[in-house]
Each structure stands twice: as structure tokens, then as C-alpha cells.
Amino acid sequence: xxxxxxxxxxxxxxxxxxxxxxxxxxxxxxxxxxxxxxxxxxxxxxxxxxxxxxxxxxxxxxxxxxxxxxxxxxxxxxxxxxxxxxxxxxxxxxxxxxxxxxxxxxxxxxxxxxxxxxxxxxxxxxxxxxxxxxxxxxxxxxxxxxxxxxxxxxxxxxxxxxxxxxxxxxxxxxxxxxxxxxxxxxxxxxxxxxxxxxxxxxxxxxxxxxxxxxxxxxxxxxxxxxxxxxxxxxxxx
Numbered sequence: 739x740x741x742x743x744x745x746x747x748x749x750x751x752x753x754x755x756x757x758x759x760x761x762x763x764x765x766x767x768x769x770x771x772x773x774x775x776x777x778x779x780x781x782x783x784x785x786x787x788x789x790x791x792x793x794x795x796x797x798x799x800x801x802x803x804x805x806x807x808x809x810x811x812x813x814x815x816x817x818x819x820x821x822x823x824x825x826x827x828x829x830x831x832x833x834x835x836x837x838x839x840x841x842x843x844x845x846x847x848x849x850x851x852x853x854x855x856x857x858x859x860x861x862x863x864x865x866x867x868x869x870x871x872x873x874x875x876x877x878x879x880x881x882x883x884x885x886x887x888x889x890x891x892x893x894x895x896x897x898x899x900x901x902x903x904x905x906x907x908x909x910x911x912x913x914x915x916x917x918x919x920x921x922x923x924x925x926x927x928x929x930x931x932x933x934x935x936x937x938x939x940x941x942x943x944x945x946x947x948x949x950x951x952x953x954x955x956x957x958x959x960x961x962x963x964x965x966x967x968x969x970x971x972x973x974x975x
Contacts, residue, residue, distance in 0.1 A: 749807030754932030805954030848897030
């Protein structure tokens, strides 16, 4: 089955768009320009569709990296896809950000460790090993203190490839904790590729209606945490 897929990613510091048609990536673009994703995304989608010779009505599915990642970024991506899919009731696919990063890591012989900076010394992390079709998951997505994350991944091997926006933030500590066992992705491979999102979306058999498309949050947004804390303080009065 040949599919026409638009994939977008706004889950991290990079805004990305890719188009897959007949099993090939026919367009890909990533923006790292200090502009907000809300400014970049729609013009990038328009350029992608024109370059691929497609309209939204032509698409068989629309994929979005639904998280984990920046709360605001994930909401922008999911909301945009909902809007695009609404007009033609286009099927949607939610793609996991950490799996997507692992898919772009290539044939690394060891444990692939995508990490996103979750602040306060924490990361959103998972673990994979390279697979023949898609990455083989070794550990579910989870928010952890970096030291706890490192202890967990040690069970899967003795050589670890780190990538994602958490890599430069925590590189010095990872080197201290793991020594030569820690390997760091080259700059051009260190961020999420929207082409990987399109590819993973092509493997999915079951899509979802745009109304059922939801962000993947591993913990509550700061606003929700603050509200819960405030309510707890008020109830304690």
C-alpha cells in the first residue's frame, strides 16, 4: 500500500516537516532559527506541500510527534494537525518523540538512549536497540533524575549512544557517570528528524480520528502542578 503522509514535529527545539509519498521521503525541512514554532510551522507546511505537489486533500494520513517534549511545542503540533485533518477528516498518527529519535540513529551497536531535558536535573528518557524495521524498545518513556536513568539503562548493555536536546545539557555528567561507555551523536544526527516521523507513521496499521489525537505528557505541565500545589495549600488553611 502506497501512502501520502505529512509529518510534523514541534516537540523540541527543532521545528520539522516531512512528506512521504510512495515509500520515499520527497520533502524534508527543519528550522533551528530562534523563531517560535507557531511562526515557523504553517509556512513550512505550505512549502512542503507545494514542493511535493500535493494538497491536504491528497493525504492518506497526517502524523505528528505527540510527545514527550515541550508542553507548548507538543500542543502546537497536535492542534495544527487537528486543524488540518478536520477539513477532510484525514486519519492521524501520533508518533513517539523518543522512538523517532532512535529511528534516526542508524545502526548503532549498543543501547540507543534518546533523552530530552526535563529540567531540575531530570530527563525524559527511553532505551532502544537498532532493529531491522523500527527500533526495538528496551525501556518505556519515563521522566527520571539523570542518575536514575543511567542506572536503568546499564541493564541493557555496556555502550550507550546519547542524542536529543538533553544530550548537550547533561553531557559532562554522563561522561562522569559512564566514562568511555558513553557515546554522543554527531550534531547532524542529534536531533529528531521529521523524515523519521513520517517513516514510523507509515508502519502504523491503525490510525486515529483527529478528535482522538492527544498529546503525550509524561508529567503534568507546570501550570497544573502549580494549581495543584496552590489548592493543597488553600485546603490546609
